Each structure stands twice: as C-alpha cells, then as structure tokens.
Amino acid sequence: MLTIALPKGRLQTPALERFVKAGIVPDEEPGASRKLIIGASRGARFVILKDGDVPLYVERGAADLGVCGLDQVLESGADLMVPIDFGFGRCRLCLAAPAASKLNAELGRSLRVASKYPRLTAQWFARRGVPVDLVRLSGSVELAAVSGLTDAIVDLVESGRTLAENGLTVVDEILQVSARLVVNRAAYRLKVEELLPLLEALG
C-alpha cells in the first residue's frame, strides 16, 4: 500500500490530476469533507498537508511519496529521492529590493534580508561571501523591504505583480521552482515493485 502526501493549495489540483491519470483515483474530492486521509483506488491513500510539511512526512516515512515545490524540498534539507519534475507550479525564488536601493558593499554593514526561506537564503549569500542578517518571517514578506524592516527580501515570484505594486524589483534569481515528486529513500527500495509502474505513469 502506498501513502501519498498531497499538498494543500495551488499544487493540489494539478498534482491530483497526474495521479488520476496514472490510475490512482481518490474515493472523494479532497476538501469535500474535513478528512485528512482519503482512500484511493489500487489500495493507495492520500494524506492532505501543507506543502512545506510534505518533505518531512516523506523523509520520515509517514508517506511513501508526495508532491511539493523544489523550494520546499531544498529548504527542508530533507533526504529524499526526487525522480520527477512535474513542470507545473512554476515560479522563481528571487532576491528583491526597493527600486534604486544599494545592496552592494557600499551599504557598509551586513545586508538585512527577510524570508520564509532562511536555509536557501543563507546558502545563497554564503556562496557569494556576503554577510547577511536574516529575518525569518511567515507571511507578507514584501512588507519587510517596503517598511524598512530589512534591505531586501527573498521570496517566490510568479508574475512579479506583487513586487511591482509595492515598488520592489528583482535583483537576482536564486532558484527555478517547479513541482517535484519526492519519494522516501527506503520506500524507493522496499516498495519498488509498486512504485516503478507508478513512476513511469507519472513521468
């Protein structure tokens, strides 16, 4: 039996479509009730969770596989197999700042950066030898740079409209994000007979 971690939010519908096409059909529409575990055909089941929690559930084996953005895979630091790039949920993780602001050495101190992605942000700046003062936020990250809490932000950019409407511009692109299939390392071996046909159908 396979347990599949399905993310809430914008990735849910396209992810579910792929599984249905691959022959794994949920017994009911997620969201139709408050059930967190939904049975499906072929003895599989879906567990419904926040996309940021998908990597940990799969790494620790509470789910055998799941779907989440590459940003969440890398930010979690979870040790996972990532065999398929679904191609949907495309966006970019970007460094952004108020237009015309100076982020280089002229600043004369550590750069203050707000993000929901402290690990990826710290890694990216560390590789460039830039010291940063990292502020970890959980929402409305743009506000940090607009209000002067920080010099810049690192956040997902889809169309760029939110940035533009708040007077922010993209300074650099950190990561190209799309939805990935993540598979537990042991499940990949122990359930390989069930998994391989599914991977082929999904990929």
Add this chain to the structure above:
Amino acid sequence: MEPAVPLPGTQDLLFEAARSLRRCEQALAAVFEQAGYAEVIPPAIEGAEIFGVEAFRALDKSGKLVALRSDFTAQVARIAATRLAGVSPLRLWYRGSVVRRDREQIDERVQAGCEYVGAPGADADAEIIRLAAGSLRALGLNDARISLGSTGYFEALARAAGVSDRLAQALHGAIDRKDLPTLRALCEKEVAKGLARDALLILAQPPRPKEQAEDLLARARSVAPGDDALAALQRLTDVLVRCRDVEGLEVDLGEVRGLGYYTGVVFNLYAAGAPQPVGGGGRYDTLLGRFGDPRPAVGFSLNLDALVPLAC
C-alpha cells in the same frame, strides 16, 4: 531550575528498550564470532584528525583538537594499520555509540559492524555482504533489501569525463537522489559528449533485482569509457555471482552514497518499517594507508537505533 533532559538527538533507554538493544547486540555478537570475527573496543574519544568534519570536536587542555567517535571504521583502520600492521587477514567487529553533528543538532546512535582487512578480492566483498544479510536475519528481519552499487564506478566515470570537483559533486548529488531531470541538465550543459556522459546518464536508473541485473550491467559495459570503469563493473558481476543465494540483493548503479573513503563496491541495507537505511558498507582500499599500512579492506555497520524496534 529547568528540569534536566537529554539533548535533542540523544536518548535514555529504559527497561524493555534497554533489554531489546542488549538482546540484539548479543544476537549480532554471536553471528560475528561464529563467522570468525574478533571484537575490538576502541576509545570513545581520540585525536580529531582521524574523523571527518561531522565529528563533535573540542580542544583538550594542551590545545590539541580531540573528537568524540563519529565512525568506528576509521578507528578500526587505525588499530589494524598500527598495532596489527601486517597481520593479514584480519576480521574485526565492534559495537558502541557514535556521535555526529547532523544538520542542526547532535546525533548519537548505537552501531555494530565488521571490518575485513587485508583481502582485496570479490570473495571478501561477498563475505561482508553475506555477513550483513545474515546479521539482519539473526535479528528476525527476513524481507530486507540490500542495494549494491559502486563508488569506484562513479569515480571512474567522473575521471573519464574530466569533470571538476564541483561538477562531480553536483552529479553525485543528482544520482544519489535519482534526480534524472537535474542529471540530464548537468550532463547536457556541462559534460562533453561521449561514452562517459552516456554512462553517467544511466546511473539514475531504478534498482534491479540481482536476477535481472545482467542487462543493466551489459548496458553499462557497452558505454564504459575505460578500463577503470570496466573493472568496477566486472567487480560487481563477480560479487553478484558469489551472492547468488542472498535474498533481497539488488543492483543499483546509482547507489553511490557512502562514507568519503569508499573506493569500490558500496551497499546500503533497507528494512520494512525503517524510513532510512538501517546500515551499509563498502570497500575502502586507501584508508589504512593514511595510518602507514596500505592494505585493502571492506566492512559494514548496522544502525541499531533503527533496527532494534523492528527486531524480534
């Protein structure tokens, strides 16, 4: 005062949990001794230079950098290469805890394992794999999988492709995660066209049960870029022949994960109910040379924290 509790990543074992661990250790000790291995008990702390950066380090009073044991194999290699220099072959086993700085926290786990020093051939590789399989059986785990690969093969391909260390690391990461999209992108953008590139591209293939491994190995041989790569593949074939009756053994050319000193075959052990490998091993033919006695060796270790809850 706040109540005293163990650090995250460490634990107290009480009552039945302690008894279970002791039972497993005794069962394993019996298997190891029966196979002709002799116990060694290295110290819990020693000079930091023998361990990797994952070790928990501190300065002693004289300013010397010391570390808690993060790896038994390095200690056993030191013992074999110094006090037991030239005594071949050596079959040694150990049990005890290792401490590592994993991600953000300290992580302590109990291990048991074996090292076979002084034997360079496929017979020794097979002996260690069979002993690992027998150890899991002795713990009552009958449906385990042993995933066999070769870091030697990956390194031969990386050398043949002439890739930089940075690129080799990126390729290794993509192969280890079966990240075919990234592996393809890296190969197409940064690796010159040729046999080595074709060979790298098949490393993210899914594992094959040993009975069906021959076509995968044949495909790998047909694109092998040189003698080193062919020799590494031949070694896998030789080991498989000697392990024909080992249940749950499969070939995964993408099984490249192991400690930094592995030079040849590597394997990881998986058991139902454990979300991560429960053990692993491989050949390390250059490690003893660091201690002045260059001799080949191969070994494995088991993660008892993961295995004890599954064992009967």
